[in-house]
Amino acid sequence: xxxxxxxxxxWWGFRNGLVFGGRRSLIKAGSLLAVAVGFWVGIYVIFYRVxxxxxxxxxxxDLLAYxxxxxxxxxxxxxxxxxxxLVALNTFFLSQDLEIIHATPxxxxxxxxxxxxxxxxxxxxxxxxxxxPIFTAYGLVYQASLVYYLGLVSVIIPYLILAAALGITxxxxxxQVFPAQRSRDILFLLSLLVIILLFFLFRFTRPERLVDPxxxxxxxTYFRALSAPASPYLPSSWAxxxxxxxxxPSAMSSGFYQGFLWVNxxxxxxxxxxxxxxxxxxxxxxxxxxxxLLAGRFLGLVPKRLRPRTPRRSQTLxxxxxxxxxxxxxxxxxxxxxxxxxxxVLYLYNYSVLxxxxxxxxxxxxxxxxxxxxxGLAGFVLASIGVxxxxxxxxxxxxxxxxMQSAPLSxxxxxxxxxxxxxxxxxxxxxxxxxxxxxxLQVSALMRWLAPITIFSMVFGITALGxxxxxxxxxxxxxxxxxxxxxxxxxxxxxxxxxFIAMVVVLEAGPVYILFMAQARHHSLSFFQWLxxxxxxxxxxxxxxxxxWLPMRYGIxxxxxxEG
Amino acid sequence: MIRLEELTxxxxxxxxxxxxxxMVAPGEIYGFLGPNGAGKTTTIKMLAGIMRPxxxxxxxxxxxxxxHPIEVKARVGFIPDRPFLYEKLTGSEFxxxxxxxxxxxxxxxxKRIQQFLELFELAEWAKELVGSYSHGMxxxxxxxxxxxxxxxxxxxxxxxxxxxxxxxxxxxxxxxxLKRSGLTVFMSTHTLEVAEELCDRIGIIQKGELLAEGTVAxxxxxxxxxxxxxxxIFLHLTGAETESTEDIGFINQKNSSIPQSV
Numbered sequence: 001x002x003x004x005x006x007x008x009x010x011w012w013g014f015r016n017g018l019v020f021g022g023r024r025s026l027i028k029a030g031s032l033l034a035v036a037v038g039f040w041v042g043i044y045v046i047f048y049r050v051x052x053x054x055x056x057x058x059x060x061x062d063l064l065a066y067x068x069x070x071x072x073x074x075x076x077x078x079x080x081x082x083x084x085x086l087v088a089l090n091t092f093f094l095s096q097d098l099e100i101i102h103a104t105p106x107x108x109x110x111x112x113x114x115x116x117x118x119x120x121x122x123x124x125x126x127x128x129x130x131x132x133p134i135f136t137a138y139g140l141v142y143q144a145s146l147v148y149y150l151g152l153v154s155v156i157i158p159y160l161i162l163a164a165a166l167g168i169t170x171x172x173x174x175x176q177v178f179p180a181q182r183s184r185d186i187l188f189l190l191s192l193l194v195i196i197l198l199f200f201l202f203r204f205t206r207p208e209r210l211v212d213p214x215x216x217x218x219x220x221t222y223f224r225a226l227s228a229p230a231s232p233y234l235p236s237s238w239a240x241x242x243x244x245x246x247x248x249p250s251a252m253s254s255g256f257y258q259g260f261l262w263v264n265x266x267x268x269x270x271x272x273x274x275x276x277x278x279x280x281x282x283x284x285x286x287x288x289x290x291x292x293l294l295a296g297r298f299l300g301l302v303p304k305r306l307r308p309r310t311p312r313r314s315q316t317l318x319x320x321x322x323x324x325x326x327x328x329x330x331x332x333x334x335x336x337x338x339x340x341x342x343x344x345v346l347y348l349y350n351y352s353v354l355x356x357x358x359x360x361x362x363x364x365x366x367x368x369x370x371x372x373x374x375x376g377l378a379g380f381v382l383a384s385i386g387v388x389x390x391x392x393x394x395x396x397x398x399x400x401x402x403x404m405q406s407a408p409l410s411x412x413x414x415x416x417x418x419x420x421x422x423x424x425x426x427x428x429x430x431x432x433x434x435x436x437x438x439x440x441l442q443v444s445a446l447m448r449w450l451a452p453i454t455i456f457s458m459v460f461g462i463t464a465l466g467x468x469x470x471x472x473x474x475x476x477x478x479x480x481x482x483x484x485x486x487x488x489x490x491x492x493x494x495x496x497x498x499x500f501i502a503m504v505v506v507l508e509a510g511p512v513y514i515l516f517m518a519q520a521r522h523h524s525l526s527f528f529q530w531l532x533x534x535x536x537x538x539x540x541x542x543x544x545x546x547x548x549w550l551p552m553r554y555g556i557x558x559x560x561x562x563e564g
Numbered sequence: 565m566i567r568l569e570e571l572t573x574x575x576x577x578x579x580x581x582x583x584x585x586x587m588v589a590p591g592e593i594y595g596f597l598g599p600n601g602a603g604k605t606t607t608i609k610m611l612a613g614i615m616r617p618x619x620x621x622x623x624x625x626x627x628x629x630x631x632h633p634i635e636v637k638a639r640v641g642f643i644p645d646r647p648f649l650y651e652k653l654t655g656s657e658f659x660x661x662x663x664x665x666x667x668x669x670x671x672x673x674x675k676r677i678q679q680f681l682e683l684f685e686l687a688e689w690a691k692e693l694v695g696s697y698s699h700g701m702x703x704x705x706x707x708x709x710x711x712x713x714x715x716x717x718x719x720x721x722x723x724x725x726x727x728x729x730x731x732x733x734x735x736x737x738x739x740x741x742l743k744r745s746g747l748t749v750f751m752s753t754h755t756l757e758v759a760e761e762l763c764d765r766i767g768i769i770q771k772g773e774l775l776a777e778g779t780v781a782x783x784x785x786x787x788x789x790x791x792x793x794x795x796x797i798f799l800h801l802t803g804a805e806t807e808s809t810e811d812i813g814f815i816n817q818k819n820s821s822i823p824q825s826v
Binding site for chain 2: 315321322325326400402403407
């Protein structure tokens with residue numbers, strides 16, 4: 001019963017959030033639900049169409065559908081392990097309520113049981129939710145009977161337990177080696193490097209060659225590789241083997257693998273419980289130790305005169321200096337620079353290997369069209385980085401925001417200092433993305449200037465939108481600032497930023513086309529064409545100014561009135 | 565000096581501070597007392613410019629806080645009840661940052677920072693991240709930072725929470741010294757002995773309303789308990805006085821549903 005008592009605050013917290021949150025929280029929940037349903041429908045449609053297409057392919061169709069199923073299970077398993085480790089670090093070692101719980105007369109076994117369930121639910125619900133449309137698509141395409149859906153439930157339960165048990169056991173061992181705080185940092189860095197490595201590996205296999213008939217020989221080799229059996233040691237293979245016979249009535253029985261999953265799931269749970277009861281008390285005790293942060297050490301290696309300093313006599317510079325120190329002392333922040341670096345390399349690599357010559361459109365025209373569309377794409381990349389770093393800039397003040405409120409500092413100055421802080425790196429990134437791409441595509445002189453100028457002006461709007469919207473939707477109580485980016489405000493920022501980028505690109509498209517064609521055909525522009533070009537540029541300037549001025553103004557007003 | 569005029573703060577249906585008017589003279593230490601949820605912290609937050617009143621005015625040094633927030637805040641040193649600080653700055657970096665924020669760039673700034681760090685016994689930890697400080701150390705660091713820019717008014721919410729006896733004594737000495745130099749102190753506290761010892765005048769707030777105000781002697785007279793300590797006067801004025809043991813009698817009653825040993 002104590003296990004249920006330990007889990008009760010979770011449920012009460014969820015319920016109270018809905019009951020006391022008022023209309024605003026219901027609107028937020030409704031909007032998030034609408035987005036989730038949108039994704040859900042999207043995933044379903046994609047899988048349904050892909051599976052339908054596979055069915056139409058003779059010989060290979062079923063094989064592809066089966067391989068896709070194993071890939072889905074394997075991806076889910078990887079995500080589940082990773083998410084379980086991160087969640088377990090929090091639920092078992094870092095959560096604020098642990099001090100109270102460990103002070104109560106509750107046994108380690110009961111705490112373990114409650115936290116296991118907590119971790120299982122928190123790390124599995126999203127995978128489960130997004131798995132439903134995929135499995136439904138399989139069921140409908142293959143016209144599966146009720147037995148398939150019952151089998152799914154019977155497979156997914158031990159599968160989730162297995163992933164949770166493995167993830168939690170791994171966490172328990174990790175915390176034995178490093179303190180919990182350090183484990184999270186190291187794990188975060190490692191996972192980031194693995195993700196980057198996977199990206200590179202995938203990208204450098206050049207899947208675009210599959211559309212090239214000349215490379216057909218390699219496609220045959222690829223299909224041969226596909227028909228090779230998957231590893232029998234992977235739980236994803238067991239799950240696929242348990243589900244596939246329920247989709248394709250055959251002599252094979254699903255029962256053996258279902259039983260195998262259950263036995264392994266329950267056995268892993270028992271092992272995890274033993275490991276936890278054995279090492280958790282010591283691990284919990286160790287997690288109370290405060291370790292020096294990785295970046296703190298890293299900073300120690302930098303010569304003193306090169307370290308970020310708090311400049312004297314200027315509030316703005318002082319605020320920016322503080323933000324710079326925070327960035328380099330927070331491992332979850334600076335390490336993401338690696339990800340951005342990898343993103344730039346891949347982004348440029350993609351342009352360098354575009355098979356433009358094989359497309360039956362004049363290369364010159366295509367190069368310039370892609371360079372123009374690249375402006376929008378670069379804007380999207382900047383907005384994605386903006387939601388993670390710029391939108392969260394105000395919320396990053398956290399519980400210490402009272403210092404800003406009580407200091408002789410206007411919110412105007414605070415927000416503009418944040419704007420300036422993020423503007424320079426985003427400008428640099430935007431210019432790198434457009435100038436380097438233009439060089440790779442060997443575009444015309446017009447595009448060579450136009451793309452960097454457009455992105456240069458858009459970065460002001462993307463940054464101001466991030467800072468301003470971040471001030472309109474601040475969350476100073478978030479334990480982790482990354483949570484802020486995935487909330488309602490972050491979503492709204494992305495929608496508005498995409499709208500702004502689309503507006504600029506659409507406004508620019510007409511004049512660019514006219515100028516480009518005139519240049520290509522050696523014509524001069526008529527009076528009305530000049531008028532159209534001038535009018536579009538004027539509107540573009542207005543949109544850019546509005547994208548800076550409106551969110552900053554609204555953000556300043558909202559933050560000045562903040563009393564939370 | 566501080567002047568509150570008909571200060572009111574409403575949160576939807578709840579009136580946290582209801583029409584409070586008071587005045588604190590230069591060089592005076594004013595104690596703001598009241599039971600939990602009486603409206604002390606809300607008043608203090610409004611005084612510090614963190615919260616806007618629903619109606620009424622706040623004057624500090626005859627400047628309207630709502631009309632001249634930046635000028636007023638530059639004259640105020642504020643210490644909240646919970647020491648949330650920038651965990652990823654070192655102690656000395658935090659002090660420099662606060663000096664910049666308050667525009668305290670005069671000659672001898674670094675020397676003054678060092679003096680405060682030494683006074684509050686933080687010099688040894690000045691190069692360590694604030695995140696590794698104990699609760700009491702953080703409280704002392706905030707105190708140092710709040711005094712750094714030579715404020716004219718000092719607003720403190722629960723000044724002694726989390727401090728050891730030595731730290732508490734240091735704060736009392738500092739308050740007495742600040743008072744002598746003409747600085748106005750507005751503090752809320754639950755520690756009635758401290759209020760009795762330090763404060764020139766005391767205001768008692770309950771359910772958002774200022775119940776009584778005056779020196780300890782005046783409050784005693786008002787409560788008709790001239791021989792009592794401040795605690796009894798406070799309990800009497802707030803209606804929380806109880807001599808009966810009936811309401812706490814259940815504590816040591818045997819209850820068969822609670823296991824006697826685990």
